Amino acid sequence: MPAERPDTLRIFSLNCWGIRFFSQLCTERYEMIGELLGREQHDVALLQEVWSERDFLFLKRKLSSSHPYTHYFKSRVIGSGLAVFSKHRIQDALLHQYSLNGYPYMLHHGDWFGGKAVGLVIVDIFGLKAHVYVTHLHAEYSRAQDEYLPHRTVQSWELLQFVRHTSCGADLVVLGGDLNMHPQDLGNRLLRSQTGLRDCYTETDTFDGCEDGHTLIANNHFSKKQDLIPFEKGIRIDYILMKGSQRVSMKCESLSTTKGPVADKPFPYSDHEALTAKLALLRSEDSRQLGDSNAEDVLAVSEQMDVVAEACAVVKEGLCKTEALLDKARHLMFSALLLLLLPLALAFLPCSCSCSFSTLGLLGAVCMSLLVSGALLYLLFTTHIKVLKETEDQMMLTSNDLQTKLTRCQLSGSPSSDGSPELQPLSPFKGRNKSEL
């Protein structure tokens, strides 16, 4: 079968910073974003931080002719903030909410109230089945002392599991979003090594945008300079990742980012820069398989094992810290309970204590509040511990799997084609080896 002319796919990703009443010039910026999307006519636009449904509906109306297919992922209290606008029909959608996403009492961070998640839309593009993922991970507020690192690691793990498990039938896979992680951060390495997704920035033929592909830059007057310390110029935390399949091979022809101020406009689209990737699709039957597990060598497998081990260590550390927090919640509850006995005793004992009723009442009220808070925190931290343990167990399973692969690779001395009897025997049912998921 002769090679077919490649189709191209244009993907857009932007963290819109759509926090009504908090982020600056929200309404005006959405107008600009709508104009940009309407003008550029990307195949698929992946937006994050579209917190208000009204803003989503505004964009939907504005883009109804250029992007008639849309999906808005709703979760938690405020919502996931994830929206997809597509020129091509969206056949199905699925949402996976991350099990860990900060703490409700960190109100000034507010991540917990947003149901951070990964959304999947299955889109029919040129007759191919495209699995497009959009996501937004927990923010990093302090790189030096990142208390949310275990949460972000768990989110990265759940993201890669979700992509891995739901992309088997896909012809092509695209992931766009704000990962809130630098390119060599643990979560990023974990995601890429376990899914085989490739970073458009590193793979692109041509790049036009901020230096080093930064997506949060000092030059953008919405961004806070102290958030970028010690990275003076900017950081790269938004990504478009991609992967082909046996049927389709993908190549990033070009990648561009906005560069802060927008020409003819008084302010940028958001505090983040927008990413636009042009992906070429080669639908040849004899296209080279990319990300094929059969091509893994010993080095790649042992690298994967190292990353999983590193992630496991972070999760274990998170587990220790959360168990300590759980202890504190328990102490809070018991202390409150004990303290509660004090005003009750004083109220009923016929001693000559001159405590007024109001003081006792106040003390009682304080104790009750502490007891309720303690109980809620106990509930929260117990749930967190369960999630961390589950993630650790899943990582161990993957680690064992990789260990078996590694042993097999080392024994055979070549890419795995004759697997161990336990793992990859020549199936009696088929004339070929079945590659593992």
Added chain:
Amino acid sequence: MTTSAPIRFRVLSLNCWGVRYLSKNCKERFVLIGDLLSQEQLDIALLQEVWCEKDFLFLKKKLNSVYPYSHYFKSGFIGSGLAVFSRHRIHDAFLYRYSLNGYPYMAQHGDWFGGKAVGKVLLNISGLSVHVFVTHLHAEYCREKDSYLPHRVVQAWELQQFIRHTSAGADVVILGGDLNMHPDDLGTRLMRNYTGLQDSFSETAHFDGCEEGHTHISENPFTNTDGLVPFGGGVRIDYILFKGSGEVDVSCESLSTTKGPVPGHPFPYSDHEALTAEFLFTQTTKGNECSKRQSGCVSDKLPELVNTVNEARTEVKVGLHCAERMRYTAARTGIMGLVLLVLELAIAAIPLFALGTEQPFPKASFYLLGALCFAVLLSTLLLYVFYSIEVKALQGTEDQMRLALSSFQEQLKESPKVLSSDHLRKPLDGKDSVHL
């Protein structure tokens, strides 16, 4: 390609009723369950309501030689209760927690505190990729007025979405668990029709067990017989479902259930009966008729599926309406509490400005009322947050259902082309509205 011997695969599913301090003879029953699993020569055992990790670890130690691989799915406050014991290596595990699972204030039902979910384990049996799912849905406490029906429908929807989307590469799919739904209930029909999973009870060659395949029976001394009277003494709410693929045909050779009391023992394994199914995986000669790429629904079942999804969507809308009303009530009560508090503070401030007042300040009532207002504010705030989560989850599910219905419409329009392998290569024309 040489023909090969079919592979036998034995699966057990049991709701263990492992609610420590509440369920009867818990420890002794887990010993019995351990013995049962040892004797049964299963390939995989899917257990639900193993709420306490200590019970899981007990079984793990006891069954280590027979079932060296196991996974305990952890989620929520108490846990998902889902555990898997397998003879074959578990290559991977994944958990999907349901968005809705009851109400925290319904403490007597307690479902909310368990993190009900669907767990998936990946096995490789002689080169076949076998995806095994275990789940437990929200209980039904009152069939006539089922306030949890929207939650269970959402769970059934998410269950089928999860199975469909994660089993594209599977040769064999098996689902076992306590669905808490009768065979013809909306959620069960939705599940079966959309995923294409078959019910082992309806498909089995041989059956040996309770009448009608009931898994919750009045003969079981642990069950509450009053609830079962309208159903002729038993209900079928536990299932083992299965599906093959383009290359592998799966048939159910036999299915059996326990029948209440266990011979030689003073009590049964649980308040539910255990299901044991034996499957046969054989090479298929069907070719690409059931392509793995399709979501498992064949064109002639589409009209029925459309009806089922529409029915489910109606239930979700009803639930949404209720949740929005509850949220509004919580908000209104909270605002009233706030107004009352402000009013009270204002009244309390009067003596500070009033001159020559002789009436003593009613401290007791002031503080009591203040405490009441504060309690009302706090509880309505928590309820508002909770109902918002419920509303979002129901809206999200409704959106997905609408999308699915729109896809079905497209498929029905193109139905002569559905079974043709070429149709996927042709770009779809037109920009039909996504809304119905």
